[in-house]
Amino acid sequence: MTELIRLTPRLLAVGELVPPGARAADVGTDHGYLPVWLRQRGVCEHVIASDIAPGPLEAARASARRYGVTGVEFRLCPGLEGIRPREADAVVIAGMSGETMVSILESAGWDWTGKRLILQPMTKRAELLTWLYGHGLLVREEKPVSERNRLYWVFLAETGEAPLPRPAHLWAGFTETAYAHRLYRQLERSLAGMGKARQPDPAELRRTEELLEDMKDAYGW
Numbered sequence: 435m436t437e438l439i440r441l442t443p444r445l446l447a448v449g450e451l452v453p454p455g456a457r458a459a460d461v462g463t464d465h466g467y468l469p470v471w472l473r474q475r476g477v478c479e480h481v482i483a484s485d486i487a488p489g490p491l492e493a494a495r496a497s498a499r500r501y502g503v504t505g506v507e508f509r510l511c512p513g514l515e516g517i518r519p520r521e522a523d524a525v526v527i528a529g530m531s532g533e534t535m536v537s538i539l540e541s542a543g544w545d546w547t548g549k550r551l552i553l554q555p556m557t558k559r560a561e562l563l564t565w566l567y568g569h570g571l572l573v574r575e576e577k578p579v580s581e582r583n584r585l586y587w588v589f590l591a592e593t594g595e596a597p598l599p600r601p602a603h604l605w606a607g608f609t610e611t612a613y614a615h616r617l618y619r620q621l622e623r624s625l626a627g628m629g630k631a632r633q634p635d636p637a638e639l640r641r642t643e644e645l646l647e648d649m650k651d652a653y654g655w
């Protein structure tokens with residue numbers, strides 16, 4: 435009997451946002467665990483697993499073999515360059531910096547209507563969200579996931595018109611988490627540091643003060 439793959443909480447949260455029956459593409463698949471999970475659970479009949487580098491793609495092929503999975507197509511390409519829009523209605527990009535995600539989405543130039551973007555940035559959440567809201571996309575769902583003492587954000591984005599979220603939501607989360615509290619304390623410390631600096635950057639000072647105020651208001655502190 436073939437072994438069932440088990441995902442860690444971060445990748446599981448990503449996988450749970452792929453709707454049953456979707457044609458999914460996992461961009462930057464690396465080990466290929468997500469496509470294997472989607473196939474084993476019967477979530478998707480066909481998954482494209484892509485990566486910019488041959489080594490990770492080979493690892494993904496090995497995972498499919500190990501778990502006895504078919505229906506995964508492997509593509510060596512940067513971002514969405516080797517994938518046509520009609521081939522995927524759920525696009526997953528996980529475990530990369532927010533900047534890389536923006537550059538992948540930007541250079542794809544797809545019409546995102548009817549697509550579901552499942553994004554798990556490692557950094558730069560505010561930059562990624564700002565890009566989404568500036569390009570006719572919005573966040574339908576945000577899942578904070580804790581794994582090995584680190585908090586990860588998983589976003590489900592779809593097309594829709596909405597104003598740019600308030601600073602607290604952009605930087606610290608749509609809901610109050612331990613992360614928001616930590617960020618608040620960190621910002622307070624950097625504000626104190628700026629106060630002691632000989633020539634503090636006035637724009638940076640104002641931005642930090644505004645974010646602190648907005649966090650208090652947004653989370654009712």
Ligand SMILES: C[S@@+](CC[C@H](N)C(=O)[O-])C[C@H]1O[C@@H](n2cnc3c(N)ncnc32)[C@H](O)[C@@H]1O
Pocket residue numbers: 445461462463464465484485486487490511512513514527528529530534538
């Ligand atoms: C840290 S791994 C994340 C693997 C998996 N998605 C996850 O979340 O566990 C990042 C992978 O993205 C790939 N990658 C980085 N930039 C990429 C790009 N522009 N297009 C496609 N793949 C990329 C890397 O080769 C690497 O295999």
